[in-house]
Amino acid sequence: xxxxxxKEDKELQASFPVVKSEAxxxxxxxxxxxxxxxxxxxxxxxxxxxxxxxxxxxxxxNQHVGIYGADxxxxxxxxxxxxxxxxxxxxxxxxxxxxxxxxxxxVKVKIEDEGxxxxxxxxVGRNIEGFGLSPGITKQxxxxxxxxxxxxxxxxEGPLAGxxxxxxxxxxxxxxxxxxxHFLFMEGDKNLQLAGMERDWPEGRGIxxxxxxxxxxxxxxxxxxxxxxxxxxxxxNEVFERLAKxxxxxxxxxxxxxxxxxxxxxxxxxLHSCPSNLGTGMRASVHVHLPGWVKAGRDKLKARxxxxxxxxxxxxxxxxxxxxxxxxxxxxxxxxxxxxELVTKMxxxxxxxxKEDKxxx
Numbered sequence: 001x002x003x004x005x006x007k008e009d010k011e012l013q014a015s016f017p018v019v020k021s022e023a024x025x026x027x028x029x030x031x032x033x034x035x036x037x038x039x040x041x042x043x044x045x046x047x048x049x050x051x052x053x054x055x056x057x058x059x060x061x062n063q064h065v066g067i068y069g070a071d072x073x074x075x076x077x078x079x080x081x082x083x084x085x086x087x088x089x090x091x092x093x094x095x096x097x098x099x100x101x102x103x104x105x106x107v108k109v110k111i112e113d114e115g116x117x118x119x120x121x122x123x124v125g126r127n128i129e130g131f132g133l134s135p136g137i138t139k140q141x142x143x144x145x146x147x148x149x150x151x152x153x154x155x156x157e158g159p160l161a162g163x164x165x166x167x168x169x170x171x172x173x174x175x176x177x178x179x180x181x182h183f184l185f186m187e188g189d190k191n192l193q194l195a196g197m198e199r200d201w202p203e204g205r206g207i208x209x210x211x212x213x214x215x216x217x218x219x220x221x222x223x224x225x226x227x228x229x230x231x232x233x234x235x236x237n238e239v240f241e242r243l244a245k246x247x248x249x250x251x252x253x254x255x256x257x258x259x260x261x262x263x264x265x266x267x268x269x270x271l272h273s274c275p276s277n278l279g280t281g282m283r284a285s286v287h288v289h290l291p292g293w294v295k296a297g298r299d300k301l302k303a304r305x306x307x308x309x310x311x312x313x314x315x316x317x318x319x320x321x322x323x324x325x326x327x328x329x330x331x332x333x334x335x336x337x338x339x340x341e342l343v344t345k346m347x348x349x350x351x352x353x354x355k356e357d358k359x360x361x
Contacts, residue, residue: 019066024057114235165206289327305329
């Protein structure tokens with residue numbers, strides 16, 4: 001008996017993946033027992049394995065989370081790894097529950113001084129049931145989803161009405177216009193490539209925007225849908241209202257034409273490819289000039305944002321680095337708070353930062 005156990009243990013060790021991202025949550029939460037139990041399972045929607053989900057943590061050394069959902073099933077089938085990792089990342093206890101609330105009329109605060117604010121942008125992700133998430137989606141599913149979305153975009157009316165631009169066969173003038181508008185998403189992201197999200201590029205992918213270029217949807221990027229509302233200035237309430245209307249219109253159209261709903265998990269809210277986006281998938285942000293905070297020191301701004309539940313970045317995004325006194329300030333949380341709560345928190349936090357900035361100048 002003992003010999004058999006030793007043999008099994010050796011076999012398990014031989015198959016247990018070496019996780020290169022030492023500091024990742026995958027490294028922390030993946031045990032040989034969980035691996036042994038789940039390693040041979042394939043999900044129903046896309047035929048994906050646990051290794052498909054954790055490939056970034058295994059092959060790259062710079063991952064913080066290190067896992068992606070290949071489809072809706074992944075979150076259920078591989079729950080022994082996903083569950084503790086999700087709670088750890090979001091700092092939640094296992095008894096929490098997530099509630100969505102997109103009713104923009106419930107946001108009772110607004111930006112008090114719009115002077116220092118250049119622009120406002122709110123984005124969410126949505127994925128549709130029956131199709132794989134981007135890491136696992138099959139070629140046919142991706143094409144079918146794009147067709148379904150083209151139909152849905154055709155039903156948008158009034159200020160939301162616009163045009164869909166498929167990436168496949170896009171002419172250079174259209175491409176240049178979308179680049180100039182900062183609307184185009186590109187291939188070549190190492191994480192997304194390795195996770196399988198750039199397979200069959202650029203087929204089945206595209207960009208929709210309304211005539212005013214204030215409502216935008218990316219199709220089949222990191223999530224099936226990235227829905228974005230934005231405009232110049234600091235009227236966050238207007239941006240949120242447009243987003244809510246746009247999402248409701250898309251949801252209604254997809255339900256009536258294809259009988260499909262958004263992927264909604266009973267505990268984790270709206271499902272996304274990356275567990276960091278679960279729940280609301282919402283990033284509500286403003287680009288704001290904060291010269292006083294630059295004077296006080298970026299570390300102090302970072303610490304203050306942490307207290308306010310906000311996240312500061314350079315205005316060029318995640319890896320764009322230093323851009324003088326212009327910052328991108330957004331909500332830090334995604335899961336365990338409603339959309340209304342997160343937008344409210346962002347507005348209140350930005351109001352505080354702007355007031356404090358004046359004193360620091």
